[in-house]
Amino acid sequence: MFYERFTFRLIFKLLFINILGIVLIYLILKTRLWFTIAGVSFILLMAVFSLYSYINQIRSDIKRFILAIKTRDHTLNFRNKSTKGSFPDLYSSFDDIIKTHKDIQLEQDAMFQLIKTILQQVPVGVIVVKEKKNSAGNTEIAFFNEAAAALLNVPAYKYWHRLKQHLPVFTAEIENIRKGGKRFLELKIQDKLIQLSTEVIPLNLYGADYMIVSFQNIKDEIEQKEIEAWNRLIGVISHEILNSITPISSLSDTVNTMVINKDYLSKEDLEDLKPAIQTIKRRSEGLLGFVKDYRLIAELPTPELEFHSIGGILQHIHVLMQPFAAAKNISLKVGQTSSKISVNVDLKLVEQALINLVTNSIHSLEETQHPLIEIDYRLEQNKLFIDVADNGKGIEADLLEKIFVPFFTTRKNGSGIGLTITRNIMKMHYGSLEVTSVPGEKTIFSLVFNYV
DSSP: OHHHHHHHHHHHHHHHHHHHHHHHHHHHHHHHHHHHHHHHHHHHHHHHHHHHHHHHHHHHHHHHHHHHHHHTTTTOOHHHHHHHOOOOHHHHHHHHHHHHHHHHHHHHHHHHHHHHHHHSSSSSSEEEEEEEEEEOEEEEEEEOOOOHHHHHTOOOBBBBBHHHHHOOOHHHHHHHHSSEEEEEEEEEEEEEEEEEEEEEEEEEEETTEEEEEEEEEEEHHHHHHHHHHHHHHHHHHHHHHHHHHHHHHHHHHHHHHHHHTTTTHHHHHHHHHHHHHHHHHHHHHHHHHHHHHHHHHHTOOOOEEEEHHHHHHHHHHHHHHHHHHHHHEEEEEOOOOOOOEEEEEOHHHHHHHHHHHHHHHHHTTTTTSSSSEEHHHHHHEEEEEEEEEEEESOOGGTTHHHHHHHOSSTTTOSOOHHHHHHHHHHTTOOOHHHHHHHHEEEEEEEEEEEEE
């Protein structure tokens, strides 16, 4: 079996050495046969040396095998010793393990090449940075695909500091979110402005830290979205202007017909003219108000950012909106007003955004039994949410996107600019406005801030 030959040879060598030792002791104590004693001593030494060499050879083979596995040296083999020697099965197992290890390594290399080829073909820029510095103190770039080189107009650098020297703005933004996150970047490369949607994912593999940076130019996509938004806006504006201009034009033509061939107007003519003139005035004022609303959207002030506690912001909005809600018999609940968590915002603009949301909630609660508005905040995945929730009539699914189109409104006397202004305020804070609604049950509008 597996150890039979080794055990037999080891026992035989040990017995032989013991017998020679006993014979040598006997000859020394009982005789004066010095040549025989010298010969037996020499044979004993050779037997001990043979046993040492025998065991040392096996130890050396095992050491070579372990080193080959550690260094991934697949050239080592034990074919000769697997057919002869003390451990044929052991050496045969060594060969099988090395072969299996080689197959696994080849499979891993093939998979790596496949993934690398795929990443080279995708239109998304991918840079993989190995966080640990090498002996020269430089951070290595483990992977730099062709799309990344083309988007940034740089060669596929091997070291992060080289890229940092070439594109300091890009690398600085990446390092700001190196622990994970997304960011929108605008870069000017060779007089060409590009807009990048960038994401960083930290990863630990076998004790080594990596930073995976992916980015893509979304300028074309943004332009397409802007065109669609402008088309919708132009449609709404055209509709509003036509609604005002059509009666004005018609009434103006009527007034013109009434006065064009007359040198003076009678009392009856004046009475007939009054309604037409009043209508023209009313529609003109409506059109003027519409233009003012448009200017209000387009001319939001630049945010003046300062750190404010969430508790303070919630307390301010509670003081501002409580009387309005109470007048409508609406219960307004504001939570966690003692929170010390701070966020970098323009307080006036954020308060305006919250006022818009609470006002919308108040209007949506008309004819609702036990009307309730709840305002609170939460932290999730490096983002801070300020939620305004109500139990009003809610928003149908097909209207969820339309409600952010300027001047679109479901209210009879609504201007349709509140949510547009609120979304623009959040964009100016590099955040977003989100909404979820279950009609008749609960609607939640959320101001979403990046919180690192």
